[in-house]
Amino acid sequence: MKKWFICKAAAAALLGCMSMQPGFAQDAVAAWPDKPVHLIVPFAAGGSTDLVARRVGEALGKEIGQPVVVENKAGAGGTIGASYLTRQPADGYSLMIGTISTHAIHPSVFKSLPYDIFKDFTPITMVGTIPDLIVVNPDVPAKTLGEFIALAKSKPGEITYASGGPGTSSHLGSEYFAYEAGIKLNHIPFKGSGPALIDVLGGHVDMMLDVIMTSLEPVKNGRLRALAVTSSSRSPLMPDVPTVQEALGLKDFEAIIWFAIYAPAEMPAALQNKIASSLDKVLHAPDMEKFLLSQGIEVVGEGPGQLAKRSRLDYEKWKKVVEISGFQPQ
Template sequence: MKRHDVIHTLLAAFVGLVCATSVQAQSYPTKPIRLIVPFPAGGATDLFARTLSQKLGEKMGTTLVVENRPGAGGTLGSDLAAKASPDGYTLLLSTSSTHSIGPNLNPRMPYDAVKDFTPISQVGNAPSIMLVPNSSPAKTVKEWIDHAKKNPGRLNYASSGNGTIVQLSAELFKAQADVFVVHIPYKGTALAIPDLVSGKVDVLFDSLPTGLPHVRDGRLRALGVTTLKPTALAPGVQPIADVLPGYESNTWFGLFGPKGLPPEVVSRVNMAANQVLQDPEVLDKLQRFGIEPVGGTPAQFTAMLAKESAKWKKIITERKITLE
């Protein structure tokens, strides 16, 4: 075969492949989509996934089947999604623990949080709330910082365990406020609440759904919320960032596909996700879950991922945080 014939044949094959891919993307989806949730059923991520999946399915003309694959702090399910075929029929709803925090805590992760996934859309943020006992002399974030500076090493904070967003929120606070506060890890914040109420613990950065009820019941005092701006999820609670500029700590939720997901598929899922996040029924449920809807473009999500990973890597490294 002559050289120009070979080139013609290869060009024709390439054009055919591009056309086939384009047609496939236009018809996508043609069957149900598997949405992997790397955490147990009944948790915040699972509830979010089931709320999102129903509406996403309606927008995309298919069914999204939620598949819980818990284990190793979300690593097992995330790894399963990373190794799936990049055809758009396996997606992942994951969080900061699997893509921003975990990779900086565990050098033996089975996947690369950046290279092995295609970011589609950030869909939500779950902020935390800074709680203190009613017996605390501090009524504001600034007063608490002043109190801690006057008592270095004598105050403590509770967490739900080493390497959790609860601990990292407190360590980020300590770093920015330049205070020395002792860490007391618990097996979940629910176990820490009684000690916080009694005054054995001085502060806790808890999730809104579990922390706010104790504030409403008058058992605890809320000093600040971990968002940059005031949030309707915690009305009347001051952002910590008002006192510590730039302070922000959220559990984010995001949609991913395996690496190599076709751009047309990414765009299709992203557009549907943004539409779903404006649905009044979805917004009502997210508020009850303590989650703010986000949305945006894949590029914005990718930029956020890089920023979050760098932030937590710095804190984990400088504060010598480990899983043990």
């Protein structure tokens, strides 16, 4: 009789807790935010991801009435910061700015990750997309993408391209382009996109896929020649530069970078949508759109559903590119 009573009491307590959880969740959503929000950047300070995070974080803080504290937790290609986020509570006070690398490409270039990109994160919204430019040193005798491809075909494996390192977006994007164009290029990896671009500028390497954010000025002053943009449409910053699709007639070719906001897994949908709504409002403010476009970034901000869909599509796409490239996961 005593045992039965204890079990019954335990069951009633459990049901009581379960029945109160929705109330607690609703209260948490209504109260958010009542303290500072932390925005994790999984890369070093001063880079493009950090720049975007700090500008968006500042504007978000004004929108929600609480400070947004940017924290850099760099290392291992962004996996240290991403792993840190997965260990935080899904209460809206720990967010992260991820990229196409951390949330689409990494599962295919690392033998193992300390998290699952689909199960261990809550998608919030995509900040924006930024294309690469296919740029060459001016000494390369090719004025157009077609001429460059013809040159590469005449010298199989002799034309060099720089990247920020094996498995990076600049490496895989170049291999994707080479495969689609039917050419063989010689990969020269560097420890970061900065040193890679310097050697292209110096004429030590022939070509590179580099984000428009950093290659725009060298193109404008004649130190680099832009052959094509890797997005599906022309960039407003360089409207005279054709897309790869236009230049070669390659249907659906696109090799872009994106930035997006994530939270830890199992965040209540109401809180997920509340944060997404605040972020989308910030992203579509005229001043923010103008600033991001000045960096080559076109605002997206379409909420959780679109981000989840894009992550899945890009994961499948770049998994195939990694296989095509012959890159061995590290």
